[in-house]
Amino acid sequence: MTATSPSPPEEPSHDPDTAPVRVAILGASGYTGAELMRLLLRHPGVQITTLTGERQAGRPVAEVFPHLASFGLPDLVKMEQVDWANVDFVFCALPHGTTQDVIAALPKTIKVCDLSADFRLANVETYAKWYGHAHKAPDLQREAVYGLSELNRTGVQNARLVANPGCYPTSAQLPLIPLLLAGQVEAQEIIIDAKSGVSGAGRDAKQANLFGEVAEGIHPYGIASHRHAPEIEQGLSLAAGEPLLVAFTPHLMPMSRGILATTYVRLKGGATAADLRATLAETYAKEPFVKVLPEGIAPQTRHVRGSNLCLMNVFADRLPGRAIIVSAIDNLVKGASGQAIQNMNIMLGFDETAGLEVVPVYP
Amino acid sequence: MTATSPSPPEEPSHDPDTAPVRVAILGASGYTGAELMRLLLRHPGVQITTLTGERQAGRPVAEVFPHLASFGLPDLVKMEQVDWANVDFVFCALPHGTTQDVIAALPKTIKVCDLSADFRLANVETYAKWYGHAHKAPDLQREAVYGLSELNRTGVQNARLVANPGCYPTSAQLPLIPLLLAGQVEAQEIIIDAKSGVSGAGRDAKQANLFGEVAEGIHPYGIASHRHAPEIEQGLSLAAGEPLLVAFTPHLMPMSRGILATTYVRLKGGATAADLRATLAETYAKEPFVKVLPEGIAPQTRHVRGSNLCLMNVFADRLPGRAIIVSAIDNLVKGASGQAIQNMNIMLGFDETAGLEVVPVYP
Amino acid sequence: MTATSPSPPEEPSHDPDTAPVRVAILGASGYTGAELMRLLLRHPGVQITTLTGERQAGRPVAEVFPHLASFGLPDLVKMEQVDWANVDFVFCALPHGTTQDVIAALPKTIKVCDLSADFRLANVETYAKWYGHAHKAPDLQREAVYGLSELNRTGVQNARLVANPGCYPTSAQLPLIPLLLAGQVEAQEIIIDAKSGVSGAGRDAKQANLFGEVAEGIHPYGIASHRHAPEIEQGLSLAAGEPLLVAFTPHLMPMSRGILATTYVRLKGGATAADLRATLAETYAKEPFVKVLPEGIAPQTRHVRGSNLCLMNVFADRLPGRAIIVSAIDNLVKGASGQAIQNMNIMLGFDETAGLEVVPVYP
Amino acid sequence: MTATSPSPPEEPSHDPDTAPVRVAILGASGYTGAELMRLLLRHPGVQITTLTGERQAGRPVAEVFPHLASFGLPDLVKMEQVDWANVDFVFCALPHGTTQDVIAALPKTIKVCDLSADFRLANVETYAKWYGHAHKAPDLQREAVYGLSELNRTGVQNARLVANPGCYPTSAQLPLIPLLLAGQVEAQEIIIDAKSGVSGAGRDAKQANLFGEVAEGIHPYGIASHRHAPEIEQGLSLAAGEPLLVAFTPHLMPMSRGILATTYVRLKGGATAADLRATLAETYAKEPFVKVLPEGIAPQTRHVRGSNLCLMNVFADRLPGRAIIVSAIDNLVKGASGQAIQNMNIMLGFDETAGLEVVPVYP
Structure with missing residues (x-):
């Protein structure tokens, strides 16, 4: 992580008139998956085209998350069913430990924000000590950029793989x-x-x-x-x-x-x-x-x-x-899915607040 | 209430390129007031210019509702301090019973959505029986339209004063x-x-x-x-x-x-x-x-x-x-502030969903 | 169920100076099991001598229910480990459907209060219809008395097997x-x-x-x-x-x-x-x-x-x-474990309120 | 406070065959008052004879605390209505700052456990600094014993006035x-x-x-x-x-x-x-x-x-x-009313656990 890069980008490079970015959420049946959907549904520049869930594959979102029933989301599929040619950006919300193989197998042209802990620890020995097994993708680990958005903007901007920080x-x-x-x-x-x-x-x-x-x-x-x-x-x-x-x-x-x-x-x-x-x-x-x-x-x-x-x-x-x-x-927002979207915005040149202009709900 | 008017308006008459509608929220220190602010802050066609609160007058929103601190809202003022020339639309979120005098005193050019119970009962005798005193504005009561949006669109469309239904x-x-x-x-x-x-x-x-x-x-x-x-x-x-x-x-x-x-x-x-x-x-x-x-x-x-x-x-x-x-x-939304905004949208010719495209928050 | 038997028994037949009644709770690792323990711990005439839990066998209560750690309860055991000669009364808090075989296998000298639904429906055809399988102990079902304590005291008093009502x-x-x-x-x-x-x-x-x-x-x-x-x-x-x-x-x-x-x-x-x-x-x-x-x-x-x-x-x-x-x-009390103890009190001749003189906890 | 006095008293000096201790709770309409009632109702040696509540005077407990309706408690009265000749022990659960005058005016024969903060700070200057006014009963303050029961048993045993610790x-x-x-x-x-x-x-x-x-x-x-x-x-x-x-x-x-x-x-x-x-x-x-x-x-x-x-x-x-x-x-228990009863037990020679043998309620 570079020490600081505190200025928000002034000129987004993404052209809002172009086609929307096609987003896949891997592991969409958990709370962070749901929260990504909630926020991305109101993002002006993306379209959620793929949702995966191994155990929930074949089920509509309405069954897995009834609060998202009326928003036209695609059904959940197995990872093996995904046509990666139709995916521009991946949010990976899989359980810790299962992510390394999955991301290693993705086409290198796809940018990824990983919400698991798999790529957060730069030192693979520290990883092995705390997670009980050798890191399965040490090359990717070296490539991954830690996505504490406000304090590592430059790094995130140039990253293909961002490790989204823990809550x-x-x-x-x-x-x-x-x-x-x-x-x-x-x-x-x-x-x-x-x-x-x-x-x-x-x-x-x-x-x-x-x-x-x-x-x-x-x-x-x-x-x-x-x-x-x-x-x-x-x-x-x-x-x-x-x-x-x-x-x-x-x-x-x-x-x-x-x-x-x-x-x-x-x-x-x-x-x-x-x-x-x-x-x-x-x-x-x-x-x-x-x-x-x-x-x-x-x-x-x-x-x-x-x-x-x-x-x-x-x-x-x-x-x-x-x-x-x-x-x-x-x-679930700044501690997970919100910051993940903030990182995507930085990676893709969107306005950093796109999809995140959500006013707190109180009470 | 006319029996039904089920079709949403196809062509909004409000021109989004014109200046935003200047909105006042009377009685902004309660929960429905806060919820109006939360939703209106993301409404593309309005600007919240006036917030009143008799007991809270002089205080910034940040003190009354800290969750709204960072959104540039005006301070609360007393009703008597409001310059009605700068208000296009009023949401009245005052306590039941106090609203009749207030709305009666507003300039007739201002459209109003009242969230209190004061104008909901068309029959002033029923009102008197349930609220323990004679209605103070029976003429206004005759004018008021009951704003159950989906089932009374035509009525709401032509109303100057809408009585927003109870939750x-x-x-x-x-x-x-x-x-x-x-x-x-x-x-x-x-x-x-x-x-x-x-x-x-x-x-x-x-x-x-x-x-x-x-x-x-x-x-x-x-x-x-x-x-x-x-x-x-x-x-x-x-x-x-x-x-x-x-x-x-x-x-x-x-x-x-x-x-x-x-x-x-x-x-x-x-x-x-x-x-x-x-x-x-x-x-x-x-x-x-x-x-x-x-x-x-x-x-x-x-x-x-x-x-x-x-x-x-x-x-x-x-x-x-x-x-x-x-x-x-x-x-607080469909049962109060959300439906009130829906009614405003109908009254002013906005897209009926403007400001209301909020995805449910779960969990 | 007899229609009514409204008078509480005036003279308890249990001699409080005799040895305490030795109680077993079968299926003690659920909430009703815990609640039986909480209340029986303060019952003047019983001693909890046996707790069973098939999956939790071998574990101390302190691990299964830490709030009961300091009250000297026995460890959980498997049903097969129980020496029934040391048990005078059984509370059966097993899952619905698993109880019929268990109770059928108990020595007939032991009185039983069953908190499951297995013996509540007197008509075994109704049981079969709602629970999806034939009743496994129709003889016991005929013997079982429905334990709505206040309205069936006489029945409960003479019962060997009481079906404790649902909540x-x-x-x-x-x-x-x-x-x-x-x-x-x-x-x-x-x-x-x-x-x-x-x-x-x-x-x-x-x-x-x-x-x-x-x-x-x-x-x-x-x-x-x-x-x-x-x-x-x-x-x-x-x-x-x-x-x-x-x-x-x-x-x-x-x-x-x-x-x-x-x-x-x-x-x-x-x-x-x-x-x-x-x-x-x-x-x-x-x-x-x-x-x-x-x-x-x-x-x-x-x-x-x-x-x-x-x-x-x-x-x-x-x-x-x-x-x-x-x-x-x-x-969990009048709807389960409390009423079960009330039934035990009636069955054994204790004062009906023994162990149940618990003042509500508020807030 | 003496440094430690860790041994629970072995022989209670109170004779359980004598008449019950008549207890008054001053300020009974708050949560600590209710909790004192809940626990004292099951104390074998006391009887709650007096409940005061200045604003609630005249009302039955059933109205103030419906969960205590069925336990035969006396109605609330004003302090001035109390006949102190019929009171052996006082729990004072009045708001902070109001207690000093009240306790100073009590007959010196009555032992008192005060649940407010008024007598907790031995140094009256510290009191004045934190509470914004001079202590009104410095003599009583000198007499008061800090009732952290386990660590100050000897002090509590000999006290007439115990300052019950804060939660x-x-x-x-x-x-x-x-x-x-x-x-x-x-x-x-x-x-x-x-x-x-x-x-x-x-x-x-x-x-x-x-x-x-x-x-x-x-x-x-x-x-x-x-x-x-x-x-x-x-x-x-x-x-x-x-x-x-x-x-x-x-x-x-x-x-x-x-x-x-x-x-x-x-x-x-x-x-x-x-x-x-x-x-x-x-x-x-x-x-x-x-x-x-x-x-x-x-x-x-x-x-x-x-x-x-x-x-x-x-x-x-x-x-x-x-x-x-x-x-x-x-x-509300060890942090207030329970410890207060524990202190009363020590002061009066009851078994220290009397009235406090309450098993935790979970869930």
Whole structure:
């Protein structure tokens, strides 16, 4: 990832009068697949022509996602049934681990945004350690560009394969990378306490995600062992210019969408919480999706629901020399499908906000 | 209300190249106000120029509705501060009972869609009986057109003042009016069991609507005494050609948005459940927002969340000679602000779906 | 079922100074199993000595139900490992259809309360029709007593095998049976609109019961085809003295516990809603668990959460000659495990409220 | 607070054959009042004889808390109507700030457990700073004993006035005090990230606590400025033997009950996470309400719902030399009314678990 490339592209290179980009969504039967459909249906420059789902092949979208019944989407098919000659761009929303072979087998002329974790870790040894098997497409891994849109625009612009960031890593890195680049926070002592809605766990039937198991409660999981930790560390290490580890504790809570990250940092080089806020405000001043809230106002996940927004703010801590950073995203939008579309827009020269001008839904 | 006017207008008369329609939202600090803003922000032909809120006057939208902070909306003002010369269209989202004086005082050149209950009951005596005081603007009441969009297009098209239907009445009347017109259901025995999310109760601080009081439970309220009963009866009586009463039992349940109406009817004239389904399918065949689901599929409020859709279906009952009708809307959209915008679109000659092409948000 | 046996037993025959009754819960890894444990742990006369769970065998309760970790319960075992000589009473909480063989194989000296649907339908042909296979233990079926505790005490008292009523049937029959016996409602036109929390669907991993699929929405299911319909009809037919069908529409809504039944009836023989209320008030005057609320107060499921209570009330309808009955229970307590313990108490001569003196948990 | 007094009293001094203790609950119309009633109704040694509620005076409990309707509780009265000669023990559940005058005016023969914040801060200057006015009863403040039951039994035993700890402070101090006493964590760098259900905000009608405002979201509040911070600091400073500050960030989330505290600490003196776990396990080995979970198992608020339990555990952090402590309570029970009853039990010589043998309600 190049350090920063903060300016949104001024002149989209895609000609809106040309034929729409033909999009395939691989693994369309999960929540991120549905969310890609919801947003792409209102994208002025694309047409969803292919939806795959191995187990759901042959079924209409109306059965798999009744809320999308009335929008004229194609039926789901098996991957082997796809005629790739009719596909210009692929969103890959397959389960982690299954993606490497699939993308390796695609025609090289097709640009890809992969929403799985398969290409996020640049170091294939780190991948092997955290995912329990050797990476199956190390060449592709070298080619893949990490798609934290606002902070890696140039990289994404030139990429054929973008690894879309994880939901937690997006919420954590957007505020932390600029602060590490500015040298305002200690690199070796970052504590990220994150709270997520249940959709982040996917749509597969698991007892742990039943309504009765999730409602009216909260608990941490994957303490010190969640796979998003090395992804966060990768981005922060690069920004800090030194290898670092983070404390990262995700919590599951009774809401469908949203991630809130409360991050505890030690200030560095005499910086104050106000300085941190100023750095973020400056970094994101022209960004359509990343907003630093007025002083003293805490981000709420409710206020980004359904949108591609990331809200953030910085607060002085009672502990001297420390600050508290709060960031909020919709895990399915900025934390997955929204950012994926943002990356597609950058890759294809669309206006970066195309299809993403969704106002949050509240209440 | 004229009986039916089912065809959507083919040629919008509004010229999209002209200046945008300048819209005022009176009473913008409630949930329907926020929802008007959310949807109108993406309407291609209007601009929100005025927001009023007596108690919130002087505050920016960012404070009243933080989820709308980043969309450049004007600050809230008092009604007395509004320069009506700069307003082309008014959405009135004031509390019930306070609206009559306000609308009576508006310049007659301004078209109005009123989301309150003040002008819904054509009979001012019925109004007086249910609302406990004489109607303050009986002349306006005579002028007002009931805005059940799909079933009263011609009326709405020619109206200066539209009374936007209540949420429950919308969910109940959309399936029942065509069936009564078709003479397929008994008029005198209609039983409507409705379930609503909490946003229908508004945003005012009331103990009964606290999270702790609403979560993990359900209860009926206003049994045989809810003010939406006479509104439903008014529309159904007209369709049936005879005065009728309905059993109407609303329930409050722990969700923010959505109304599900489960309606129990006695079949008439040899009609079957399949006949009823066919009638509705035909009535709404070309409608963009009203969808009759495939046989056997039950509507769910989740599948319309955030959208202007109404889903419906008909099922044979175990009791011989009876059928069960199920309809689902988002109470804040098709049940309030969405239908209000649909009515504005009809009144002003916009494409009827303008600003309403919102895909449901799920999960 | 005998028509009524309304008086609670005055003199418990169980000697509290004797050794505790040794209880086995078969199928202890589901929600009704957990609820049996929660309540029996505070029962003064029993000891839980055996818990079975075929898939969970070998695991401690702490792993299967962490909320029960600190109460000294035995580990789960396979059914084949149970030494029946050490078991005095069995609660059978196995899945529907699997119970018949299991109970048939138990020593005849053990009394049984079965929480499944296997022995609820007295007519084995009705069973075969609704469950898709011939009943495997028709002799046992003839022996089984339907355990709607308040209305069948004598039967339960003398039973060796009690079929514990379903959750919906409990909520519907408790108000309707006395009214049919009193001849105050028309038998052939009963409409039951029921709303249930998700725990009624069990703890197995099913996509439809994921948090994301259930939250923020409501929908009906099994319209005119739910297996609880024949169970309700069986009880009501007996009370009415004539065969009858009911309209029964269950709805799934986002709460973990609770059933609300809103029942629409036609009045008979000049009865008024007040008469119905009086009948119910008289029927249940001395009952510890069934409460008729003051006039005009609607039952809420929140107000019975965690308790064995059934709240009910009757309201005049707007439709002349009709009334609306509302009843609320906790589906896991009065609708399952609580009533099962109540039946055990009756069968064994305990005080009927033993272990059930649980105050509702609110909020 | 004396440092520790870990052994539960072996021989209760209260004679269960004597007349029940007559209990008054002042301010009974809030959630903590209701919870006191729920639990005390099953306490073998007390009788609730007096309930006060200034605004609700004259109303029966059935109207204020319908879930408690059927338990024979007295009507609410005004404070001035109470005959203190008939009261042996007072629970004071009045709003913060109003309690000092009330308790000062009570007969000195009555023992009191105060659930407000009024007597929690031993230093009246700290009180004045955080609550904005001088303490009105500094003498009483000196007399008051901080009722963190497990860690201050001797103090509570001899107290006439117990200041019941706040909900957040209970969840944070129970794990941290033993660790500071053992010198195993750095005192000056404690970071507490806490998540609370909505009932902690009380039952007063506030827009911020409406269902629509709380559901489907999470946000922090009172960052670095919450009044529970000085209460936590008071207890931890005493245990550490040095003044300290804490980072304390509470979050509001969509559940009715429960607090989860995730606490980040730096290890001291070579201690490991396992050492911390061992310290807590030893400290609470014999406690009926405080449980250290098996290694690797994270506490969940769901697993304590409705009970007086506190679950806790310690995890190694990815950051070297650090550990993560997780603790869970029901804010209305161990965080308020349950601990208050526990304190009453200690003060009056009851068995400490009397009235508190409530098994958690799950799901």
